[in-house]
Amino acid sequence: MYCFECDSYSSGKSGTCTICGQPLVSDPDRYFRAGMEAMALGEIDRAIMFLKDCVALAPNHLSGRYNLGIALCMAGEYDEANEQFAMVEDKDPDFPGLGTAMGQAAFGLYLYHTEQGESCRKGMLEYFSRAIEQDPDDVDAHFSMGNAYMAMGMPAKALPWLKHALKLQSDTSAIHFALAKAYKAVESYPEAITSARKAAELSKPNDPLADDIASLLAELEASS
Numbered sequence: 001m002y003c004f005e006c007d008s009y010s011s012g013k014s015g016t017c018t019i020c021g022q023p024l025v026s027d028p029d030r031y032f033r034a035g036m037e038a039m040a041l042g043e044i045d046r047a048i049m050f051l052k053d054c055v056a057l058a059p060n061h062l063s064g065r066y067n068l069g070i071a072l073c074m075a076g077e078y079d080e081a082n083e084q085f086a087m088v089e090d091k092d093p094d095f096p097g098l099g100t101a102m103g104q105a106a107f108g109l110y111l112y113h114t115e116q117g118e119s120c121r122k123g124m125l126e127y128f129s130r131a132i133e134q135d136p137d138d139v140d141a142h143f144s145m146g147n148a149y150m151a152m153g154m155p156a157k158a159l160p161w162l163k164h165a166l167k168l169q170s171d172t173s174a175i176h177f178a179l180a181k182a183y184k185a186v187e188s189y190p191e192a193i194t195s196a197r198k199a200a201e202l203s204k205p206n207d208p209l210a211d212d213i214a215s216l217l218a219e220l221e222a223s224s
Contacts, residue, residue: 001053002031009049028058035064039071047071055084062088062095069101078109124148139168143175150178155185173202177213184220193220 003010006020015024025031035050048071054064069084085102088095125148131141146161162179169175176199183192196217203210 001025001056002034002049004030004034026057028054028061028064031057032061032064032067035067035071039067039074044071044074048075060091062092066095066098066101069105073101073105073108076108076112078105078112081105082109121152137168139165142168143178146178146182150182150185155182158182159186171202173199173204173207173213174209176202177209177216180213180216180220184216189220189224193217193224196220 001010001024002008003017003019003022004025005022006017008017008019010017010019010024015026016022017024031050031054035047035054038044038047038050048068051064051068051071055061055068058064065084065088069081069088072078072081072084082102082105085098085105088098089102092098125145128141128145128148131138132145135141142161142165146158146165149155149158149161159179159182162175162182166175166179176195180192180195180199183189183195196213199209199213200217203213207213
């Protein structure tokens with residue numbers, strides 16, 4: 001808890017400041033007001049500290065929880081903010097401003113994960129490119145590059161990599177299956193059927209892709 005007497009944070013649970021020995025304030029509204037004042041001054045870390053003390057003392061202090069969620073959003077701590085908002089929603093689904101705040105927290109998470117995903121995407125392609133440059137016959141790198149483009153919804157870009165992987169290793173059901181999916185995605189159905197049939201032919205009884213291969217082949221043959 002924060003000690004207003006000596007302006008320090010006490011980790012003790014006795015109700016007495018471990019720094020100055022004075023009794024700690026036990027009124028949650030005192031911490032709430034301090035949190036709101038800190039937020040108004042743009043001191044977000046201090047606001048979070050005060051508001052956490054507020055809700056620690058009074059778990060049902062909904063204004064404290066709501067504004068703690070707001071402060072956490074401002075600090076980019078969207079997951080923790082959502083936890084606070086969820087607790088407010090559980091007690092009062094109609095709490096003023098809650099829907100907007102939850103939407104903003106979700107939007108912040110979306111932007112964060114989008115940025116993280118873009119960073120991972122660039123790194124992924126760079127690593128595969130580097131592996132292929134070092135060893136042009138690395139079938140796994142070609143195959144993985146093709147699968148990466150498929151995962152990104154770019155089947156046309158996936159096809160050259162998967163075709164090259166097939167040239168390097170033509171007896172693997174997984175590559176033929178991946179090619180079948182890529183051909184299907186670009187609406188090259190005859191090639192998709194041919195690849196799916198080859199995948200089924202090469203698939204062993206214990207092949208983890210066996211059911212998926214059979215399902216795709218049945219779908220392609222039914223629509224041909």
